[in-house]
Amino acid sequence: PASKASEVTHENNGWYYMPVQNGMGVSGIPDFLGHYKGQFFAIETKKDLISKPTARQVDQLHALDRTGAVVFVVGSEAQMIAFCEEMEEV
Secondary structure (H helix, E strand, O other): OHHHHHOOEEEEOEEEEEEOOOOOOOOOOOOOOEOOOOOOEEEOOOOOOOOOOOOHHHHHHHHHHHHHOOEEEEEEEEEHHHHHHHHEEE
């Protein structure tokens, strides 16, 4: 069975997936990929405000941004709130 971290979850008007990184997929994929009310999003999570995405993560985030996805790097509760607010405005 799939681990909790790899389950696809449907909630209200959205969907998200947390890819499990095991070295066999594409490197740099964000921690959360999802879709909310017609808008695709990607979130890279960090443990704090100091931690930064790797160069490969930045490349993937930029690629997603160029396609029109809402892209966020989140390292605090305030940043997560900002992401939620932006998604509600879309």
